[in-house]
Amino acid sequence: MAELRLRISMSLDGYVAGPNQSVSAPLGEGGEALHEWALALEAWRATHGRDGGEVNASTAVMEGSLEGIGATIMGRRMFGGGPGPWAEPAWEGWWGDEPPFGHPVFVLTHHARPPLVKGSTTFTFVTDGIEAALDAARAAAGGGDVALSGGADVVNQYLAAGLVDELLISVAPVLLGDGERLFANGAGAGTGLEQVEAVEAPGVTHLLYRARR
């Protein structure tokens, strides 16, 4: 069966976003430091319409994390547009007219909304919970795996339910002190982990684990 593969950047003290997230600071205070390693990569910039960038030890990790992925699940907070019912004109994501996904994306939300087509990416809004979103993503992935992207709340729900098969945690050398915590409230506790690989790269260390079944 298609696997659910988490990939997320985390501070050394366990946060995936800083405190006081807002529309103008979607990663929270200091949270952009978690993603500096990615934004420096040519492999990231090319898929986000930007020139330049580096090739380094993170490149193969990023490419590997995309390999075989046929659909993505994210939370409403990561999709953006603020909390509550969708305003008009409805928020269409952070990614412009050609989002970098290029496959079906499922957004977990409490507020129904018709699917949104942007370039080669269709965003489908799922209001009946994480298992329904996973079923829909698996069906849409065309035999590929499903990427789990964030934010912390949605990821922790999947971890607590024991539904995550692979964890790629990119540890940034920063201590945020507060914010959105991965593994909050014991999410994932007791899951047996197999350490697959650790990759040291400029400004980040990538830790790859598989959940034992």
Place this chain on the structure above:
Amino acid sequence: MAELRLRISMSLDGYVAGPNQSVSAPLGEGGEALHEWALALEAWRATHGRDGGEVNASTAVMEGSLEGIGATIMGRRMFGGGPGPWAEPAWEGWWGDEPPFGHPVFVLTHHARPPLVKGSTTFTFVTDGIEAALDAARAAAGGGDVALSGGADVVNQYLAAGLVDELLISVAPVLLGDGERLFANGAGAGTGLEQVEAVEAPGVTHLLYRARR
């Protein structure tokens, strides 16, 4: 000046001991999983009077963490013997007649007690706080550095005070879900970290950082 070098094992979800620590379970429930990588090493076993063990990628990391160390600081909880005033006969540590330190050890406690000599290690009990313990350890280290060992409470106090120069975090592939958290309550937040090295080894990944001054 002699540096203060933290070395500690941490679960992927940020705990350095499990919940419900007691005299019979000094590492808390599940906490022994944090140290399996170390107990498997010949380098660890030889200094703890045990035969056998492995040589692997952790060996050089452990040897490096001991290199140049002239004194150690630990908390009362790591030294052991339960909370509160010292009972009679007073607890003499977990390490038998020849503790593996072989240099002066400073134990932070609220309860005064005369120094304790065990083999080539002298334990000095410090009741006037982390800065006094660091001053004493530096003076006793004979030009060497000072190791900071745990537990979480003492380490977090040093992190919060900005006194830690080097952080060696050995990340075990386990999710404890609860227990004693490193970096709790924002300890160390805002400290600039330089990622020095990441070492993948059997059952653990060692992350080495330096604090920027």
